[in-house]
Amino acid sequence: MAKRIDVSGLSAFYGSHKAIDDISMTIEPRSVTAFIGPSGCGKSTFLRTLNRMHEVTPGGRVEGKVMLDDENLYGSGVDPVAVRRTVGMVFQRPNPFPTMSIFDNVAAGLRLNGSYKKSELKDIVERSLKGANLWNEVKDRLNKPGSGLSGGQQQRLCIARAIAVEPQVLLMDEPCSALDPISTLAIEDLIGELKERFTIVIVTHNMQQAARVSDRTAFFNLAAVGKPGKLIEIDETERIFSNPSVQATEDYISGRFG
Amino acid sequence: MNSSSLSDTPPTPASTDNFASISGKSVRPGDRIFLGLSRGSGIALLVIMAAIAAFLTYRSVLAISGDKANFFTTLDWNATGTEPKFGIAVLAFGTVVSSVIAMAIAVPVAVGIALFISHYAPRKLASTLGYVIDLLAAVPSIVYGLWGALFLVPHLTGLYGWLDDYLGWTGIFEYGDGAARSLFTVGILLAIMILPIVTSVSREVFLQAPKMHEEAALALGATRWEVIRMSVLPFGRSGIISASMLGLGRALGETMAVATVLSPSFLIGKSLLDPGGGTFAQNIASKFSEADEFGQDALIASGLVLFVITLLVNGAARLIIARRKEYSGAAA
Numbered sequence: 001m002a003k004r005i006d007v008s009g010l011s012a013f014y015g016s017h018k019a020i021d022d023i024s025m026t027i028e029p030r031s032v033t034a035f036i037g038p039s040g041c042g043k044s045t046f047l048r049t050l051n052r053m054h055e056v057t058p059g060g061r062v063e064g065k066v067m068l069d070d071e072n073l074y075g076s077g078v079d080p081v082a083v084r085r086t087v088g089m090v091f092q093r094p095n096p097f098p099t100m101s102i103f104d105n106v107a108a109g110l111r112l113n114g115s116y117k118k119s120e121l122k123d124i125v126e127r128s129l130k131g132a133n134l135w136n137e138v139k140d141r142l143n144k145p146g147s148g149l150s151g152g153q154q155q156r157l158c159i160a161r162a163i164a165v166e167p168q169v170l171l172m173d174e175p176c177s178a179l180d181p182i183s184t185l186a187i188e189d190l191i192g193e194l195k196e197r198f199t200i201v202i203v204t205h206n207m208q209q210a211a212r213v214s215d216r217t218a219f220f221n222l223a224a225v226g227k228p229g230k231l232i233e234i235d236e237t238e239r240i241f242s243n244p245s246v247q248a249t250e251d252y253i254s255g256r257f258g
Numbered sequence: 259m260n261s262s263s264l265s266d267t268p269p270t271p272a273s274t275d276n277f278a279s280i281s282g283k284s285v286r287p288g289d290r291i292f293l294g295l296s297r298g299s300g301i302a303l304l305v306i307m308a309a310i311a312a313f314l315t316y317r318s319v320l321a322i323s324g325d326k327a328n329f330f331t332t333l334d335w336n337a338t339g340t341e342p343k344f345g346i347a348v349l350a351f352g353t354v355v356s357s358v359i360a361m362a363i364a365v366p367v368a369v370g371i372a373l374f375i376s377h378y379a380p381r382k383l384a385s386t387l388g389y390v391i392d393l394l395a396a397v398p399s400i401v402y403g404l405w406g407a408l409f410l411v412p413h414l415t416g417l418y419g420w421l422d423d424y425l426g427w428t429g430i431f432e433y434g435d436g437a438a439r440s441l442f443t444v445g446i447l448l449a450i451m452i453l454p455i456v457t458s459v460s461r462e463v464f465l466q467a468p469k470m471h472e473e474a475a476l477a478l479g480a481t482r483w484e485v486i487r488m489s490v491l492p493f494g495r496s497g498i499i500s501a502s503m504l505g506l507g508r509a510l511g512e513t514m515a516v517a518t519v520l521s522p523s524f525l526i527g528k529s530l531l532d533p534g535g536g537t538f539a540q541n542i543a544s545k546f547s548e549a550d551e552f553g554q555d556a557l558i559a560s561g562l563v564l565f566v567i568t569l570l571v572n573g574a575a576r577l578i579i580a581r582r583k584e585y586s587g588a589a590a
Contacts, residue, residue: 051477053476056473056476081479082479083479084477084478084479084480085478085479086479088477088478091470091473095468095473097471097488098471099492099493100492108488109479112478112479112480112484161474162477165478
């Protein structure tokens with residue numbers, strides 16, 4: 001179910017601009033890894049290289065290796081479409097398909113992957129919505145459009161959509177930054193449950209959130225505006241927040257930066 | 259508009275402080291002029307529309323009450339003499355059929371071109387192609403008509419023969435011989451003429467499809483076509499319908515190109531490939547200059563029918579768009 005990610009020597013570019021430089025790290029399966037760091041340090045870019053979404057941006061290019069267990073995502077002959085079916089993603093702003101019903105939103109990925117019987121589809125949709133702690137709120141209106149839900153519900157719908165296809169890894173790009181504190185709490189609880197089944201990577205600007213939900217935390221920084229972002233350190237979350245080994249991390253966490 | 263209003267603006271307070279009083283009216287002349295102008299334009303529009311409608315209705319009533327045959331079913335157009343007999347059946351049939359053929363050809367092609375420009379083509383090719391398509395719209399319709407009559411008509415006989423061989427059994431694609439001056443040829447020509455407008459409107463809509471929904475599809479492991487099917491086409495649906503309606507409006511009303519290509523007759527042929535037939539606009543254009551006053555009334559009445567058909571088509575399109583508003587991308 002969940003797989004280990006092993007990144008080595010990874011750099012990403014936008015055209016000729018290098019956005020992140022030479023990043024290597026290991027992301028453990030069945031755990032939550034948080035990426036923190038100032039804006040523009042490349043943590044979102046790095047996240048998007050883990051499911052080959054970076055190269056969708058015009059001019060986007062990647063060098064280096066990302067091993068998912070023993071398979072290189074950037075190996076020759078690897079289909080990026082297949083990679084994205086294995087590594088799911090949840091975005092900053094909730095983005096359910098506005099023209100689809102709640103049911104169809106959750107089933108969207110399944111329908112891409114192959115044909116399912118109606119009853120199978122119903123079971124998986126129900127299981128995914130339960131997995132996203134949304135089932136009780138929407139079970140009576142599965143045929144209503146997903147865009148009619150509240151922001152927090154929409155984001156949980158997107159999580160249900162992502163986990164419906166049973167990915168190995170779930171990437172989350174600031175999933176709570178557009179949500180109120182109560183919805184945020186609901187998502188954070190959900191992340192705690194989901195890590196039993198998936199490898200989860202979450203980008204967040206909220207350090208309390210990183211401290212609350214993650215097992216390991218990676219700190220990214222950049223030397224100056226226009227310079228590529230770098231991984232400063234990655235360690236147990238507890239250590240990063242209590243006794244980081246790099247001074248820059250401590251400065252950032254305690255608010256002494258710039 | 260009231261020009262004296264310019265002179266009675268309130269006098270500026272003599273006090274030296276920088277804050278204007280918040281009590282009392284402070285209508286600036288610019289506001290009044292703009293209000294007058296915009297309100298006047300709005301009213302003028304309604305007055306002009308009402309005048310046109312009244313004029314058309316009045317002359318049409320004169321014509322229809324003077325018609326000695328059924329205005330809707332008669333297969334003839336003879337609006338002179340003491341026994342005028344004319345009807346719009348042929349014109350309505352010809353207008354609708356040629357426009358439907360044009361839509362059936364143009365809309366799929368236009369959507370395809372628009373998708374290619376917005377989502378497949380490299381940026382440089384896309385802008386060149388967009389420019390060429392827009393250029394097509396700048397060709398005057400009489401030029402299309404000449405091209406249709408001098409190139410399309412002689413070159414379509416081969417296609418006609420082929421259609422007769424394989425689809426002749428349906429009846430609507432039967433073809434003997436003779437010039438290809440039929441409603442089908444008109445439909446093809448109209449398709450080419452409405453292609454640019456349908457393409458450029460659809461392209462604009464597709465380009466506005468929200469990136470975040472395209473990324474949502476991509477992240478689920480959708481191929482490029484699946485991304486388009488899941489996020490671009492549903493978002494662009496109402497835009498495609500609007501674009502088609504713009505094209506249809508042009509096809510329904512197209513005059514010169516049709517008049518140049520079609521050999522007009524007041525018969526409804528069994529086959530689409532039969533030469534002859536007519537459309538509202540073509541009939542008005544070819545008969546108006548030599549019609550007497552009653553003849554003009556008759557033509558105006560046919561114009562009113564075209565107007566009503568266009569209204570109905572537009573209304574239907576709006577209904578289609580409104581029915582699925584709940585699911586439209588705008589609600590997100």
